[in-house]
Amino acid sequence: MRRTAAIVGVGYSGFRSISPDLSYKEMMYEAAAKAYEDAGVDPQRDIESFVSVAEDFNEGTSIFDEYVPDQIGGALKPVHTIPGDGIHGLIAAYMQLLTGAMDIVMVEAHSKASNALTLSDVMAYAMEPIYNRPLGANPHFIAGMEMNRYLHSTGTTEEQCAQVVVKNRGNGFLNPSAAHGARVDLEMVLSSETVFYPLKKLEISSHADGAVVMVLASGEVAEELTSLPIWIRGVGWCNETPSLETRDWEGATYARKSAEMAYGMAGIRHPWQEIDFAEIDDTYAYKELQHMEALNLCRKGEAGHLVQEGATELDGAFPVNPSGGTLGVGHLLDASGLGRALEVVLQLRGEAGERQLGEVETGLAFGWRGVPTTSGAAVVLSV
Amino acid sequence: MSAKIESFPGTPLSQADLDAGKVLTTYWKPKLEYGWDAGVAISRYLEELKNGRIIGIKCSRCRRVVVPPRVVCEWCWEPMNDWVYLQDTGTVNTYSICYIRWDASRAKEPQFPAVIWIDGASNAGFLHLLDEVDPDDVKIGMKVQAVWKPAEERAGSITDIEYFKPL
Ligand SMILES: [Zn+2]
Numbered sequence: 001m002r003r004t005a006a007i008v009g010v011g012y013s014g015f016r017s018i019s020p021d022l023s024y025k026e027m028m029y030e031a032a033a034k035a036y037e038d039a040g041v042d043p044q045r046d047i048e049s050f051v052s053v054a055e056d057f058n059e060g061t062s063i064f065d066e067y068v069p070d071q072i073g074g075a076l077k078p079v080h081t082i083p084g085d086g087i088h089g090l091i092a093a094y095m096q097l098l099t100g101a102m103d104i105v106m107v108e109a110h111s112k113a114s115n116a117l118t119l120s121d122v123m124a125y126a127m128e129p130i131y132n133r134p135l136g137a138n139p140h141f142i143a144g145m146e147m148n149r150y151l152h153s154t155g156t157t158e159e160q161c162a163q164v165v166v167k168n169r170g171n172g173f174l175n176p177s178a179a180h181g182a183r184v185d186l187e188m189v190l191s192s193e194t195v196f197y198p199l200k201k202l203e204i205s206s207h208a209d210g211a212v213v214m215v216l217a218s219g220e221v222a223e224e225l226t227s228l229p230i231w232i233r234g235v236g237w238c239n240e241t242p243s244l245e246t247r248d249w250e251g252a253t254y255a256r257k258s259a260e261m262a263y264g265m266a267g268i269r270h271p272w273q274e275i276d277f278a279e280i281d282d283t284y285a286y287k288e289l290q291h292m293e294a295l296n297l298c299r300k301g302e303a304g305h306l307v308q309e310g311a312t313e314l315d316g317a318f319p320v321n322p323s324g325g326t327l328g329v330g331h332l333l334d335a336s337g338l339g340r341a342l343e344v345v346l347q348l349r350g351e352a353g354e355r356q357l358g359e360v361e362t363g364l365a366f367g368w369r370g371v372p373t374t375s376g377a378a379v380v381l382s383v
Numbered sequence: 384m385s386a387k388i389e390s391f392p393g394t395p396l397s398q399a400d401l402d403a404g405k406v407l408t409t410y411w412k413p414k415l416e417y418g419w420d421a422g423v424a425i426s427r428y429l430e431e432l433k434n435g436r437i438i439g440i441k442c443s444r445c446r447r448v449v450v451p452p453r454v455v456c457e458w459c460w461e462p463m464n465d466w467v468y469l470q471d472t473g474t475v476n477t478y479s480i481c482y483i484r485w486d487a488s489r490a491k492e493p494q495f496p497a498v499i500w501i502d503g504a505s506n507a508g509f510l511h512l513l514d515e516v517d518p519d520d521v522k523i524g525m526k527v528q529a530v531w532k533p534a535e536e537r538a539g540s541i542t543d544i545e546y547f548k549p550l
Contacts, residue, residue: 023422029455033462044460060417070457117416130409 004219005097006229007381009039010345014210015179015330018114024059024211028110029071031211036073039215040225041104043073047215048102050074052081053089053109053334057122060115072108072213085367086212086338087377091235093216103221107214109335113207126372132244140204142244142371144196147286149249151198156289158198160304162189164285165202167313168321172328174314174355179208179330189285203285208330212338214345230345233362233380234268236261240374247374252287254376255294255366262364262378263296271296272318275380276360277347279340281368282325292320295366295378314355322347322355337367341379348383424452427466433539435531439504441465447505471529472550473501473508480518493518499527499547514546526550 011034013027022030036043043050052068061067065081068074082092086109093107116122120138127133150156163186172181184202192202222229238257240247247253259271268274278297282288289303297318298306306312312320323329323343332339344363346352362382369375400406421429424440428451431438439450444461448469456463478497484490494512501508513521514530527547537543 020420021423023420023425026422026424026454033455042460057415060415060419070453071455073455073457073460075457112420115417115419117418118414121414125413129411133411134409 006222009215011035015208019209024112025071031213032072035213050079087367110211111332144199153250154301156304168325168327172324178324205326234262234266237377252294258378259295266380277319278364280366341365429539432543449507470502473499515548
C-alpha cells in the first residue's frame, strides 16, 4: 500500500509588484520561517530534505541551487533545486516521502520578477533557437494563436474570456496578498488594447514578487504535527512535445494527461462532483477556460458558459481561482503553481478570510509553465 | 593503436569548412539585465562600506559573528539583528594567484583572490583581492589590512575596498 503524506505547514511572503526592501533570500526566509512556525517544526532538527524550484535565467545566477540552503534552514542538509513549476517541486518533495526514506520534507519556490529587468527577453529565450526564435515575434503571440484556435474549436466567446478577468481580479480584491486585485468590468477588458489577436491587454497576467514554502510530512508524522493535515491524494504531471508546428492547439493535452494521472491516483472518477473547487493556471484569461475543460471539470466548450453564468464565482457551484488566480494575485514565475496550491490549502483549512468558500473538502491545483511550453502539473488535496 | 591507421573513414571537417559556412550554425546574443534588491542585511553592509567601515552581525544563540551579515544564522536558524562593527584587518585563510583573467586573456600582473578572515569575526570575512605583494611572499596566515577608496569615490559596493595589503 502506498504511504500517505500531507501538507502540514504553509508560509508565504508577498505578493507585490515590487519588493525593494527584501532580497530574494530574505523573501525566502520570511516564507520559510512562517511555514516552519505553522508546522511546528525546526528545520535543522526536523526537516530531512529541502526541495527548491528555480530557473537560472529568472534568477540571473547560474547553478542557482548554490544560493538556496542558508535562508531556508537547509545548510548542511540534503537540498536540491529543480527548474519547473512549483507544483513539480511539491511533487518532488511528495515523492521523497513516498520512498519511506524521509518523513518531513519542505518545498520552496519564489519570484523576484521585478529584478529581472529584461524578463520579456528571458521569455523569448524559451523559444526554439534555430527555427523559431529568429522570426523575432514576441512569444505572447503563442497565447494569441492558441486562444484563436480554442475559440474557433469550442465556440467560446471573447466576452466569456473577458469575464474570467472580471472574476479573478475581483477575487484578488478580497485577497490581501494579491498584487493585482481590482474591480474591472467586462467593457474595460474588452476595450483594452488587442495586443496579440485575439488576446487583449487586460487578459494577460502581470508579474509579482513573492515566495511560497510548504512543509510536507508522511501520514503518521503529519497527524502528530497537526490536527488539520491537508492530504495529498493525487499528483500528475505531463509535458507534450514542444513543437509549435505539431502540438495540440485546442485542448491543452498536458493538462488533460496531468489530471488523468492525479485523478487516477486519488480514485476520482467524476471530478466535477468529487472536487469542490479549483485553483488553476490563468496566465492568460482563456487559459482558465481551456484548462477547466482539459482538467475534466466540465465538458469541452462549456467553461465559457459556466463563467458567464457565475458558476465559477466564489458563491457559484464550482468556484475557480478564489484567490484571484494569476490574473489577480500576479504571475509568480516558477512559484505560480505553488501559489495556486497555497490557496487550496488555505481554503481547505478555512483560513481564506473574506474569500473563504463554505464547506470545501477537496480542491485541485494546476500549474502551467507558460508560453511556449506544454508543461503542466496537478495536485488533488483533501482535508 | 590509432597511430597505425593512416586514414580514418568518413569526411573530415576543417576550420576552412567552418569559415566557408559549410556547417550551418545559428547565433544568438542574449540580452540579460538584472537589478538585484540587496535587502535588509546586505544594504546595511554596503552602506557601511561606503562609510569606510565593516559591519558584521552576531547570532545570539551560537555567538558567531559573521560578515557579510545576514538576517538568519544558517547554523542555528536564529534571526540575527545584533550588529557589530569590525576591524578592517584580518588573516588570509586561503588564496590563489591568477595568471589568466576573467575574459581568458593573459594577465600582465597576476591577481590574488583571497579569503580573508576579519579580526573579530568568527571564521568569516571577505572574498577579496590582495595587492602590494609579490607572488613569492603571499602566505596562508598572513596578516592583511583593507585599502579603501577615497571617501568621495565610495559607492556602497564591495569595490569600495580596493584590495587588502600585507600588514
Ligand atoms: Zn547561530
